[in-house]
Amino acid sequence: MSDATAPTGVPRPRRGFDANRLFVMVCIGIPLIGLVLFFVYPMAVVFLRSITQPDGSYGIGNYVQVLQTRGFWRATQHSLVMTGATTLVSVTAGFLIALGLYRCSFRGKWIIRGAIILPLLAPSLVQGLGLIFLLGRNGLVNRFFGTEMDIYGFWGLLIANTLYALPQAVMIIGAALVLLDARVYEAAEVMGTRPLRQFRDLTLPAAKYGILSATFVVFTITITDFGNAAVIGGDYSVLATEIYSQVVGQRNFNLGAVVGIMLLLPTVLSYYIERQTSRRMSNKSTSDIQPFIPSFTAVRDIPIAAISFVIAAGIIAVIGIVIYASFVTLWPYNFALSFRHYQLELASGYSSLWITIAISIGAAVGGTLAVFALGFGMRHASGLITQPLQVLAAMPAAVPGLVLGLAYIMTFNSTATPLYLLYGTATLIAIVNFYHYHTQAFLTVQTGFRQFPGALEEAADSLGAGMGRVARDVVAPFMTPMLVSVLFFLFMRSMVTLSAVVFLSTPDLSVAAVAILRLDDSGRTSQAAAFSACVMLVVVVALLLMKGALYWSGRRRGRGV
Secondary structure, eight states: OOGGGGTSSOOOOOOOOOHHHHHHHHHOOOOOHHHIIIIIHHHHHHHHHHTOOTTTTTTHHHHHHHHHHHHHHHHHHHHHHHHHHHHHHHHHHHHHHHHHHHHOOOOOOHHHHHHGGGGGGGGHHHHHHHHHHHTTTSSSHHHHHHHHOTTTTTHHHHHHHHHHHHHHHHHHHHHHHTSOHHHHHHHHHHHTOEEEEEEEIHHHHHHHHHHHHHHHHHHHHHOOOOOOHHOTTTTOOHHHHHHHHHIIOOOOOHHHHHHHHOOOEEEHHHHHHHHHHHHHHHSSHHHHOOOOOOOHHHHHHHHHHHHHHHHHHHHHHOOOOOOHHHHEEETTTTTEEEEEGGGOSSSSTHHHHHHHHHHHHHHHHHHHHHHHHHHHHHSOOOOOHHHHHHHHHHHGGGGGOOOOOOOOHHHTOOTSSGGGGGSSSSSHHHHHHHHHTTHHHHHHHHHHHHHSSSSHHHHHHHHTOOHHOOOOOOIHHHHHHOOOHHHHHHHHHHOOOOOOOOTBBBBBBBOHHHHHHHHHTTTTTHHHHHHHHHHHHHHHHHHHHHHHHHHHHHHHHHHHH
């Protein structure tokens, strides 16, 4: 009997337990608690430490002290000059390579695509190691030609940072070039428009948001990178190494926090502008775009192909020399091949590699579940909740890994909080790795949810399926490709990241990237190369597994399984 026809005086039945609402609350609540505890709270601690003076009071004394030091201004000037130069070179080279891949016709593009991926498969300091083996005082070039080139400092760091940032520029600009409709160019050719004018009036305006987005992404990852600066920077100090010096070298956490906040400001501004340009790009419809199939034009294709292959050869040489050097008996005096450098002179041996694999698996599995749960919960929550959550979930991308790691050591190395129990554990490193890349994982999952057809969920609901079963049996299978991509993305980035974990590594718990840095610092460069090769091997295997999983998932969906 309905409530409207219930007899007078009979109490209305109380509404039963709403399991679906509880499930949505759990999906939102647990990831939200994680964001608050492991992102908002640590960042608040960094800010408070930056304004905490030696007597325990609050003020701007630390900022005044930092701003009065020549070392800070020197590092700031170096960072801005280096970042500006790297951004200019990386975006220019990335634009030319993207043009070659998507707007030109020549053979061997697979070589360029493979070379561009290589820097993503290794810790950032590997580029620095490769340049030392190639162009260092005992490098192949100096030995072969009898020169005395000094690669340490500005030029070495510029090359290393460019190789590190180039893949990001190519992928972002390439995504913009893919959106250019072939019919526009066909109409231009019918009207007799010359190729140069097509490039000026059609290609450049349409790709401008991709170029802008790539500019700010390269700026962000360059100004915050620590690995290359630590390996090949020499006396050319930058803000990232200044933070490391304050915290590790001088044990001055408050001043380290000040420099971290200073580093955060340009990064936040850059991230905000990048998100605005990315939003402009995402507003373009891709459903009715006719793909462009380039025809060979010698004047255009030959120079761009030559430039692309030269850059690809440089990347392969830098990464390849690290692998080669790991097998050289005694660099540069005895080039006989052996496995002696794979017998690491570390007390922990290869344990840091196995620990890193375990940490990366934990970050990948836990992170994928967290962003999926958050995305599913937001899909069924009101706009008043989802809008702030969307902003909060995207904020970690604006925080450099070095600053996030600094925030963690300040937060979890204090006995004043129960979270102190996490300090020095693999769990905490897995958590910082996840939140370091939280934004990219979350936005990828959100893209999958936007593609999910609501009719499937409505059909399951009409059959009486609860939210939990819908998430498990309907939504998750549809989004398998996205979830697989997020899973392996988190795993591979956790394997190679350095800046976010360099402060959290302890003598009893060291990850692979930090072990490589310590080997290089102690002069055992060939062993650092050997350990780097091991890390790259693990990441390559993970990449191949991801490709296989995506292929298998696509075949299952094609068969309707």
